[in-house]
Amino acid sequence: MSFHSGEIKVQTQAGVREEAQLLCHIISSTIKPSAHEFLSTQQIVVASTVDTNGRVWTSLLTEQPGFIKVLNPQTIQIDAIPIQTDPLHQNLQSNNDIGLLVIDLAKRRRLRLNGKAKVHQENIKVEIQQAFFNCPKYIQVRHIEKAVTDSLENPQASINDALNKTNQLWITQADTFFIASYHPESGADASHRGGFPGFVQVVNSNQLVFPDYSGNNMFQTFGNLSVNPNAGLLFIDFVQGHILQLTGKAKIIWDAERLGEFAGAQRLVEFDIEQVLESKNAFSLRWRFGEYSPFNPG
Structure with missing residues (x-):
């Protein structure tokens, strides 16, 4: 494993160039036994994909434990589909690069899987190119309380060019979001960001600013952004089952x-919004x- 030019920059x-280079060994091209065991118990996958206009999107897939199957050391199958209005499947028809973040909020564990996807009617198969566990920093503990099925019969989606007042309030109260990025040669990536409520600031209806805290020093997300500024953010309403992409x-x-x-900010990110899917x-x-992560600054 070697870093691309954006990550090195x-x-x-x-x-932290020397420290980052020492971490190359943790990134594998196969799914190791510890990752296999982790995947078999998980219920949340965050996915990064790219649409025909080059825009990057972050999607959410959830199901019962066992919906992520390891078919062989380099292939997984995800037995879940997003709601009809989510761009994930359509994006993968034109660009099969996918970045996945499988996260256990209760145990503060997360696994990143990047590779090539093949879409089927009821599932997605992914040929893995990179697999590695991330540190537990900034993950707020959440416990799955229940599963609700009746409300899913009537999903409601709206597309806008800017945040409305409700969206803005949602974001300013958030302690967690997910970010997707894309490198034309190295592929898609999905990552987690967390902090105390208010760590994401709404500048106006088309711009956000948020901090980047001390992390694992590999800078996959920032390396991608330095080459390609297109990105996607995902905010989750964990209580009511809503998402903001x-x-x-x-x-x-x-x-x-x-x-x-x-x-505690080491860097900042200005995010200019082009489209909102609620x-x-x-x-x-x-x-x-x-509980909040003990690593959250401030």
């Missing part, structure tokens, strides 16, 4: 003066909040 600017362009901010506005009753699971 950001690692160098952050002053944003696609737009991200800019990395290194300005030391601006960093002072956010406790979906109500988008998934069946409901979560109960447990």
Whole structure:
């Protein structure tokens, strides 16, 4: 495993190039036994895909444990489909790059899987190119409380070019979101971001700003963004089953003066929103909040 030029550029600017290089060994091209065992018990997958216009989207897939099957050391099958209005399946018809984040909120564990996808009517098969566990930092503990099936009969989706007031309030109260990025040669990637409520600031109806905290020093997301600014964000309403998908362009901010506005920020990201997809009753699971991550700054 070697890092691409964008990742090396950001690692160098952050002053962690040597530390990052030492981590190459944790990224595997196969699914190891520990990952196999983890996948068999999980219920949440966040996926990163790219549409025909080059816009990047973050999607959510949930099901009962066992819906992620390891077919062989390089192939998994996801037995779940998003709601009809989600762009995931349509995106994969034209670009089969996919980034996956499988996350266990209760145990603060997350596994990233990047590769090539093949869409079937009831499932998605993914040939794995990269697989690795991430650190547990900034994950807020949440416990699955129940599964609701009746509300899924009437999902409601709306597409807009900007955030409405309800969306803005949702984002300012969020302690968790997911970010998708894409490199034309290295493929798609999905990652997690967390902090205390308010760590994502709404500048206006078409722009957000959020901090980047100290992480694993590999900078897959930022490396992709330094080459291709197209990105997607996903906000989840864990209590009511709604999701907010944003696609737009991200800019990395290194300005030391601006960093002072956010406790613990190493860098900032300005995210310019191009499209908003709000979906109500988008998934069946409901979560109960447990506790904030002890790593959250401020």
